[in-house]
Amino acid sequence: MPAEILHQPTLVLNRNWQPVHVATVARALVLLWNHRALVVDPEDFQTYTWEHWSKLQPRDGEKFIQAVTVRLRVPEVVTLPHYDRVPDTYVTFSRRNLFKRDHNTCQYCGAQPGTEELTIDHVIPRSQGGPTSWTNCVVACVACNKRKGDRTPQQAGMKLRRHPFRPTWRPIYVWKEMRIKSWSKFLSEVYWNVELEQ
Secondary structure, eight states: OHHHTTTTEEEEETTTTOOEEEEEEEHHHHHHHHTTEEEOOOTTOOOOOHHHTSSOOOTTTTTTTOOOSSSOOSSSEEEEETOOOOOOOOOOOOHHHHHHHHTTEEETTTTOOGGEEEEEEESOOOGGTTSSSSTTTTEEEHHHHHHHSSOOHHTTTTOSSSOOOOOOOOOHHSSSOOOOGGGTTSSHHHOOOOOOOO
């Protein structure tokens, strides 16, 4: 259990309390220990140094790490008091991120058969010079991908539900499907919503 807890996510804010990253609990505790971060208590927004945080007792039902002499509360949010940059808006192109952008939904027929029945389709086929990129790839079900074949949607008589686009950074792209309730106090719905403007 302790190893699992150490690998869970912690939201990282800059000094203006804007989300900039998602780190593991272990990394957040290292930052706290090295005086590079402060824990933010989502209940009252109070910040804590390592010295103060390590003395707080876990609340009822709250996750904690059992050290030799202390039970250490698990930080869900930390802030970097000397870091004022905002996150790079670039999201790495990957299969997982593409599926998140398209909500595991075929961009031709709208089916959601499960990830094992979905593929990546090049809107302009590679054989016609189409690149593997955010703006040329979409999620497609096996049937639609087979029907489209080595043609453009227009050539195949198919219509895209939404044109592919490069998404901007959101915590959802950094961490797998986990959504922590306390983060909602620091993130507007736009950070969770992957239906982004093109």
